[in-house]
Amino acid sequence: MIGKETFHTVSFVFLWLFLAFSPFSISLSQIFASLSLFFLFLHQIKNKELPKFPNALLFWIGLYISFLIFPLIEYQQIHWKKDIVKTEFGDLWMAFLLLHETSLTNLQKKKLQKAVLLGSIFLILSGLVSLFFHYRLAPYVMDGFRYIEGKRLPHLLANLNGISIYLPIGFQSTHLTYGGLLALYLPSLWEKTFVLFQKKQIRIHFWKVSLVFFSFSLLGFFLLFLNQSRSIWIGFLVSSILLYQNRKPSLKKILPWLVFGIFLILTMLIIFYHTNWIFQRAIDDIFTKRSLENQRIWIHKINFILIRENYLFGIGAGNYGERFIDSAIPIIDQFPELYYDLFITPKSHAHFDFLHDILLGGSFAFIFFMSFLWGICKHIESTRKQFLFSIGIFVVLIAGSFQCYLLDDEVLLPFMGLLSILPQLRKNKLDLHSTIKDQLGKRSTTVFQNRNYIPVSFGMILLWLFSSLTVTYLWSQTEDKDLVIHRTRSKDNFPSPFSQKSIGAEFPIPLPGNPKEWYFKLSGCLDKEVNLRTKPVIRKKPIQVKILWDKEFEKHLPNSIRVEIRKRESFDQDKEYKVHGERVLKTISLPITGKDHLVSIDPSDMLQEAPEFVDFGFWYEWEGKEPYLPRIEISGNCE
Numbered sequence: 001m002i003g004k005e006t007f008h009t010v011s012f013v014f015l016w017l018f019l020a021f022s023p024f025s026i027s028l029s030q031i032f033a034s035l036s037l038f039f040l041f042l043h044q045i046k047n048k049e050l051p052k053f054p055n056a057l058l059f060w061i062g063l064y065i066s067f068l069i070f071p072l073i074e075y076q077q078i079h080w081k082k083d084i085v086k087t088e089f090g091d092l093w094m095a096f097l098l099l100h101e102t103s104l105t106n107l108q109k110k111k112l113q114k115a116v117l118l119g120s121i122f123l124i125l126s127g128l129v130s131l132f133f134h135y136r137l138a139p140y141v142m143d144g145f146r147y148i149e150g151k152r153l154p155h156l157l158a159n160l161n162g163i164s165i166y167l168p169i170g171f172q173s174t175h176l177t178y179g180g181l182l183a184l185y186l187p188s189l190w191e192k193t194f195v196l197f198q199k200k201q202i203r204i205h206f207w208k209v210s211l212v213f214f215s216f217s218l219l220g221f222f223l224l225f226l227n228q229s230r231s232i233w234i235g236f237l238v239s240s241i242l243l244y245q246n247r248k249p250s251l252k253k254i255l256p257w258l259v260f261g262i263f264l265i266l267t268m269l270i271i272f273y274h275t276n277w278i279f280q281r282a283i284d285d286i287f288t289k290r291s292l293e294n295q296r297i298w299i300h301k302i303n304f305i306l307i308r309e310n311y312l313f314g315i316g317a318g319n320y321g322e323r324f325i326d327s328a329i330p331i332i333d334q335f336p337e338l339y340y341d342l343f344i345t346p347k348s349h350a351h352f353d354f355l356h357d358i359l360l361g362g363s364f365a366f367i368f369f370m371s372f373l374w375g376i377c378k379h380i381e382s383t384r385k386q387f388l389f390s391i392g393i394f395v396v397l398i399a400g401s402f403q404c405y406l407l408d409d410e411v412l413l414p415f416m417g418l419l420s421i422l423p424q425l426r427k428n429k430l431d432l433h434s435t436i437k438d439q440l441g442k443r444s445t446t447v448f449q450n451r452n453y454i455p456v457s458f459g460m461i462l463l464w465l466f467s468s469l470t471v472t473y474l475w476s477q478t479e480d481k482d483l484v485i486h487r488t489r490s491k492d493n494f495p496s497p498f499s500q501k502s503i504g505a506e507f508p509i510p511l512p513g514n515p516k517e518w519y520f521k522l523s524g525c526l527d528k529e530v531n532l533r534t535k536p537v538i539r540k541k542p543i544q545v546k547i548l549w550d551k552e553f554e555k556h557l558p559n560s561i562r563v564e565i566r567k568r569e570s571f572d573q574d575k576e577y578k579v580h581g582e583r584v585l586k587t588i589s590l591p592i593t594g595k596d597h598l599v600s601i602d603p604s605d606m607l608q609e610a611p612e613f614v615d616f617g618f619w620y621e622w623e624g625k626e627p628y629l630p631r632i633e634i635s636g637n638c639e
Contacts, residue, residue: 007043011036012108015100019115019421022414023123023181024171025138029413037096040103052102056375056419060095063368064088066361070316087318088360094413100420109421113389116418117192120185124216126170127178127223130154134164138171157226168223172410176403179229180411183236183399184392184418186220191388193217235399238464239391242457246387295345297483300476302327303350306359314362321347325532332531337484337636339530340613344572349407352472353400354465356407370462373397376419377458383423390422397461401468484636489521496520499618499629508553508628515627518620525638526570527603528611536611539603543614543638547590547597548631554594556628561590563599564617567606584617614638 018032044051071083084090104112130137135147136154143151154166155175172178196210224232305327306315315323324347332339350356357365380390396405396415405411488499499520502509511518525543528536549557568582585606590597601614620629 002046004047005043007039007046008103011039011043011100012104012112014039015097015417015420016112016115019112019414019417020119020122022410022417023119023126023185026410026413030409033094033097033413033417037093037099040099043103051099054098054101054375056101056372056379057095057098059368059372059375060098061092063357063361063365063372064092064095066314066364066368067317069361069364070310070313070319073313074316083317088407089317091407091409091412094409094416097413097416097420101422101424104421106423109423112421113188116185116188116389116421119414120189120220121216123170123178123181123185124189124220124223127168127182127227128219130170131165131168131223131226132163134166136169136173138173141171167228168226175227176229176231176405177408177410179224179227179232180396180399180403180405180408181414182220182224182227182229183232183395184411184414186217186224187392188389189213189217189220194388229399231399231402231405232395234402235395235397238398238460239394242394242460243388243391245456246381246384295341296351297475297478298328298342298345299351300472301478301480303352303355303359304473304476307355310359310362312362314358314360314365317360320349320356320359329531329533331480335480335484335636336529337525337638338480339532340526340570340611341483343532349404351403352468353397353404353406355469355472356404373461374455374458377455377461379419379422381455381457386422390418393418394457394461398464401465401472481636486634487523489523491519491521493521502629503632503634505631508550508556508630510556511627511629514625516622518618518627518629520618521564521566522616522618522632522634523568524566524614524616524634525636526611527606527614530611536609538607541637541639543601543603544634545599545616545638546633547599547618548633549594549596550631551594553628555624556622556626557630558620558627559592559623560619560621561592561597562619563588563590564619565599565601566615566617568613568615570611570613582615587617 014032014036018029018036021032022029041051043049067087067089068078068083071078078084126137133140134153136152139151140147154169157165157167159165167175169175169178170181172181193210193213193216196206196213224236302324306323328342328345332342350359354369357369361368376393380387380393383390393415396411400406406415486503488496488503490496490499498509498511499518499522503522522545524545527539527543529539530536547561547563564587565585566582567585569580571580588599590599599616603614606612606614618632620627
């Protein structure tokens with residue numbers, strides 16, 4: 001016979017399994033989460049109870065409903081598949097995990113927090129395996145513990161004494177998702193370690209357990225560092241300020257640890273920066289707006305175009321990709337050389353959680369998102385002893401200024417799960433009456449001193465969001481023509497800085513070390529005219545590059561010049577899971593005449609179906625000392 005609490009107990013078990021096993025499989029975690037909700041609803045139906053909706057859930061539902069305002073206005077009806085099932089709106093069900101917030105006791109939530117702790121250990125162990133495993137774990141396991149030819153391989157970080165070390169991603173598909181899960185799960189481990197080491201008696205009595213948790217905490221931090229999720233790094237950095245404000249520890253006590261931590265992090269950064277090109281690229285991309293690795297500037301240029309045109313009702317759920325293309329086509333018509341950059345730019349989301357929601361739901365989404373933030377900040381700050389445990393929620397919210405973590409099922413599900421198990425502080429009537437009386441009796445000149453009205457964390461996240469929006473907007477105002485760049489590469493396809501200086505330079509570039517020969521590749525232009533919704537056709541104008549000959553530097557210029565005409569594939573290598581193929585079509589030896597050299601190629605001489613790049617390879621040789629690279633002149637569209 002089914003008892004009064006049977007369904008509630010089953011719901012609790014599935015919620016425990018969901019929190020513990022989310023780091024392993026998104027499919028498994030979705031099954032456990034949905035079963036937990038299913039049995040929760042059965043419990044409420046059996047006991048004739050109405051669900052108690054917490055404020056955060058109501059605001060989140062309002063946010064997602066705002067995504068349907070535009071489709072309703074535009075089409076006068078909602079299309080079930082197009083606007084609901086196959087769009088961002090389809091993720092709404094995950095928020096119903098917040099119903100557990102009001103259905104669980106604080107004791108039950110304490111037990112569920114142990115599931116999060118176990119999940120953090122699973123997450124670290126899987127990250128350690130992926131660190132040394134030469135296949136991606138998730139597809140390897142799904143394909144029956146075998147590697148299928150063509151599947152994407154992990155990124156190689158380093159090779160130490162014949163041991164390959166890869167970018168740690170655990171069982172996730174990307175390092176960003178793994179970084180998001182580290183942000184949510186690691187604080188539970190750090191809190192446990194902090195509790196064990198806080199009191200000397202506990203540390204001595206449970207020294208073995210303390211040592212194990214301390215070791216896992218260090219491993220988690222190390223994996224977080226190696227994972228290279230820069231947005232999560234920034235999220236932790238900003239959230240540490242919130243943690244300090246909440247705990248208010250003695251500065252004398254934490255200063256030695258703070259100095260040691262900063263020194264350790266800087267040392268690791270410097271070592272990795274100078275020894276690992278992937279890590280170097282990760283750091284360099286933070287300070288460049290013309291990176292072909294992330295295309296952020298194009299995403300945000302289009303974002304602000306869409307906001308200006310749809311600030312009131314938004315563009316609606318499921319419409320971001322199409323509206324992105326609509327806004328990109330006029331740019332490509334004006335600057336054909338930007339087609340490839342815009343083609344490979346991710347078009348599925350705005351790479352900014354807050355901005356993406358505003359784009360979909362307009363001003364209504366803004367109101368609901370702000371209300372949601374206020375609700376969860378107020379809740380977390382009311383449970384001060386759980387602040388470190390829940391700091392990952394703030395990390396994800398802050399890191400969402402660089403990625404759409406709340407659109408990622410693997411991150412959104414445990415994010416909602418953590419919110420649902422935060423303890424509720426219940427006050428009796430006498431306490432409530434005293435609190436109200438005290439508040440009315442206060443004569444404060446500003447409400448900002450009252451944490452009950454404006455949570456400090458809410459104010460800080462608000463400041464962070466609008467600062468990020470301001471910087472992003474100013475960044476996006478870079479002129480389109482200024483984003484055209486012809487890159488130089490070495491023979492091994494690494495960046496060639498000195499060669500890059502010779503492109504569009506005012507004077508020839510002196511080379512260090514007096515080399516007798518110098519080779520580099522120069523990226524050219526597409527051999528076809530094509531836009532995002534048109535078929536490629538052979539361009540009519542020839543592809544040209546000019547080597548300028550400066551008479552006053554003639555004794556330093558090359559005595560021999562050979563130019564390779566190269567072809568390079570132009571598909572999206574991230575989607576195709578392979579590197580661009582390239583080949584040399586022909587090599588031209590240029591006579592030294594003391595005049596400028598114009599190299600011209602007729603695109604009709606190189607027929608093939610798909611658009612390809614026409615690149616150039618330059619091979620210079622010198623007989624004298626003090627060699628200089630001649631200046632190279634190339635236009636945006638190589639005309």
